[in-house]
Amino acid sequence: MALSSDIPGVAIQLSRGVVVASIQVDLDDEVLARFRDDLLGRIRESGSPRVILDVSGLETLDTEEFEALRRIITMARLMGAEAVVAGLRPGVVSSLITAGADIDDLRAAVDLDAAFAEFYPEAPGEPEPEDLESEDLESEDASVPDGEPAPEPIE
Numbered sequence: 001m002a003l004s005s006d007i008p009g010v011a012i013q014l015s016r017g018v019v020v021a022s023i024q025v026d027l028d029d030e031v032l033a034r035f036r037d038d039l040l041g042r043i044r045e046s047g048s049p050r051v052i053l054d055v056s057g058l059e060t061l062d063t064e065e066f067e068a069l070r071r072i073i074t075m076a077r078l079m080g081a082e083a084v085v086a087g088l089r090p091g092v093v094s095s096l097i098t099a100g101a102d103i104d105d106l107r108a109a110v111d112l113d114a115a116f117a118e119f120y121p122e123a124p125g126e127p128e129p130e131d132l133e134s135e136d137l138e139s140e141d142a143s144v145p146d147g148e149p150a151p152e153p154i155e
Contacts, residue, residue: 010035012042018050018119019043019081020112024057027065036072043081051076052115056087063099070102084108086115 010031012021019042025031043051053069055061061069073083084107096103109115 010038012038014042014046014048016116016120017048018052018116019046019048020052020054022054022057027058027061027068032065032068032072036075039072040075040079043076043079049081050119051081051083052086052109052112053083054086054112054115055092056089056111058092059089061088061092061096063096063101066096066101070106073106082107082119084115084118086110086112 010021010023010025012019014020019039021035021039021042023035027035039051042048051073053073055069069085073085076083086109088108107118109118
């Protein structure tokens, strides 16, 4: 089920159980207000406890716009959804830190794949499919005591 926004330059979709909002337009008060309303509506409609804000399309992000996004993230949390910001550009990060922006408790990822990995990490120690075959062979060999021939297959 794909959901999309009617805000030009902002697409909101449900992907792998995550509400993904991709912002590809400069932010202003009107865009932020419509984005907030649409995003919170999508969280409610979908019931998803996960949100990714993809800001890779933003070449600039001033502290006021950043604080507005943080407030939207806080609103999403109050609705039971955790959020990850994905795709912040190095220049944007540098200017936000230099300006003293509040980044406490902000979950961020370098790109969409890393953001999805924040929600769906691979289980540690889970073998790769090709490792399963070699482990099966090793376990068969391990069941035969040293020095004894392997049993003949039954036909």
